[in-house]
Amino acid sequence: MLRCLRKHAGLFNTFIGATCGIGHWYSAKHMCYSDDYKEQQYKKDFEIFYEYIPQEKKHSCTQLSITKSSATYFFLDLPGSVLTRFLGDVAEDAKLTTRFFYIDTLIADEAMRTWQKDIALKRTELKALDKTVDHSEVNNQSIHELHALAREWHILARNLSDYSALLKFFKSCTSRYYAATVTCANLSERDIMTLNGTLEYLDSSCQSLTYLISDYSGRTKTRIDLLYHLANQAESQSTRELAELARQDSAAMLTIAAVTLLFLPGTFIAAILSTPIFNFADGEMQVYRKWWIFPVTVAPFTILVFVVWFAWLGHKRRQWDKK
Known part of the structure; x- marks a missing residue:
C-alpha cells in the first residue's frame, strides 16, 4: 500500500520510514522541497514533510504536496x-x-492546546505535593511522585x-x-497576513509555555x-x-565497671587466701x-587467653578492612 502511494501519489520515503521505522526516540524531522529550477512558476511543485509530538510516546507525521491545481495531504496519527x-x-x-497552511496551523494549535492541558x-x-510540609508526611511515595513529575516537565520542555x-x-x-508563487492569483495579501499572524501567535504561546515549564x-x-x-x-x-x-x-556500663573495680581487689585477695595454699588453723597462717x-x-x-583475644581482634580488623 505504501509503495503504491509512493509510486502514484508521491508519498515521501521519509514518511514511509517514519511509519515503519525503528521508533521515535530521536528528534522530529522536517523537510521542504520545491522545484525552484523550473522557470515557469505555474509548473513548480511544493512539498513539505514534518513530524511533531502531540503526546508522550506518540509522533504524528504530515506530508503536504502542492501542485498548480491541487494540494494533497498525507497524515500519520492525526489527532x-x-x-x-x-x-x-x-x-x-x-x-x-x-487556504494555504490552514490545516497545518490547526495541527500546531491543537498540539499547543494538548500541552496546555x-x-x-x-x-x-x-x-x-506542595502541601506536604510536615515531617510525618515526608515519605518515599512523595519523593517518587516528585521525581516522576520532574521527568514529565523535562519531556514537555523537550517537546x-x-x-x-x-x-x-513553518x-x-x-x-x-510565497517566493515560489508570487504571481499566483489565488494568494491574497489578507491570507498572507493572517497566516503570518497565526504563526507569530503560536510562537508567542510556545515561548510562554516554555517559561511556565521552566x-x-x-x-x-x-x-x-x-x-x-x-x-x-x-x-x-x-x-x-x-x-x-x-x-x-x-x-x-561505666557504673558497673567502677563497682567491679571497687570490689575486685578484695575479691581477688579473698579468693587467693581461701585456697589450700594458706592455712589459718590454730590462729596462725x-x-x-x-x-x-x-x-x-x-x-x-x-x-594464652590474651594471645587468643588479640588474635581474634586482628581477625575481625582484617575482615573489616576487606569490606
Missing part, C-alpha cells in the same frame, strides 16, 4: 480533534479548504523545543512558498530538595536520639610448701 475542528470550520466557511494537570499535582523548531520551519516554508520544573526541583532536607533532618534527629541512648548505656605450683600454672593460661 481526531484536528479533523473535528477542520470539518466544523469548513462547514462555516468552505473557502478554508483551499498537560501543564494544567501537572500544575495541580505540584500544588497538591516544546521541537515544537519551536517546527514553527520556525515560517521558512511559507517564505519559500518555572514549574524549578519549583519541582526545589520541592525535591526540601523533602530530602526534611528527611535528612528527621534522620539526624533519630541519630541524635540513638547517640543519647548510647551515652546512657555507656554511663551504665601456714603456707603450703608447694605454693609455687599455683603461679606457674596460672601465668601460662593467662598469657
